[in-house]
Amino acid sequence: MTAAPTRPTLVIPSSLLPVDGRFGSGPSKVRAAQVAALAAAGDPAAPVLGTSHRQPPVKDLVRRVRTGLAELFALPEGYEVALGNGGSSAFWEVAAACLVERRAQHAVFGEFGGKFASATTRAPFLADPQVLSAEPGTVARLERAEDVDVYATPHNETSTGAMAPVRQVQEARADGALLLVDATSGAGALPVDVGGTDVYYFGPQKVFAADGGLWLALCSPAAVERAERVEASAGTATGRWVPEFLSLTTALANSRLDQTLNTPAVATLVLLAEQVEWLLAQGGLAWSSARTAESAGVLYGWADSRDWLTPFVADPAERSTVVATLDLDDAIDASAVVRVLRENGVVDVFPYRKLGRNQLRVGVFPAVEPDDVRALTACVDHVVEHLG
């Protein structure tokens, strides 16, 4: 027996509703054209879905992803696009196993930065990392240190909606040390000079509007060299154990052949390739950065004009242009607002679960139309006014 559809507690007039009500911070809105490409990839006349990942149709997809990303990020000479299974969470373990030689420094200003720090803390072959933390809603900055060989920071902390200015990130790159940037939610929609980083890594399910499950990493020659050296010590008396699944050199060797170590989700690759090419056709990183900044500007400007709404990130320069977090006055129950929005088809604007704030969090990745963000503000206004 299926439950009868519940009547919304409050009906938002359809004239106010966005065309597309998906505002999640990941997985995020997938465009209809991507889904159409997925259907085409299943066409028996020229099948990609359901065929071997070691043969041209799927290898061609991986090649499109790799060359498209190289173009989107204006990849400097010698940098390589690597990919593997397991998402950004898996890449933290790859980095702990293959890139940190002795000790890492982490900028931690939210859940995701903290998770990478806990990965290097747990690794028995590494010294305890240096953790520079800052309160959620602010940004922790990397600082040069003598005994650190990897510096790590999120570009955009998805759990709080704070972004680290790229300039700050680049200043921390020291001689011989590597700079690893978790750009899972920022890559493809925040300006960046990849040449100022050693590994700029991300997943497909945020800006790239695909499904999760893959990690992608733009690796500098220094990062490749580091992984080769660290992994070469594996098997020696002093060397560490690097499981093949976590081996960056193995991932690179497969990536160079437009493959992955083990079977990837082919549908994710289809969605990802489509989105990379769409971003390029629209005008690349400059276009997507401007579009997301416009959408975020709508939200922050709206918050400024409502006395019951406050941007969670106090410093305007640190307010994310891809994931906006807005605190509601305590008199308004954010979870009730989120529920009514969902009942009306406007979904996933809840705050990060562990942050525990009375907050709305809105993903405004490039797939999201700025006009739909404007519509979202009208919907929230309506709900707050009528919730009673």
Ligand SMILES: *Cc1c(COP(=O)(O)O)cnc(C)c1O
């Ligand atoms: C979503 C996210 C992750 C986790 O990605 P998974 O693919 O689920 O492992 C890591 N870092 C940041 C900044 C994220 O936004």
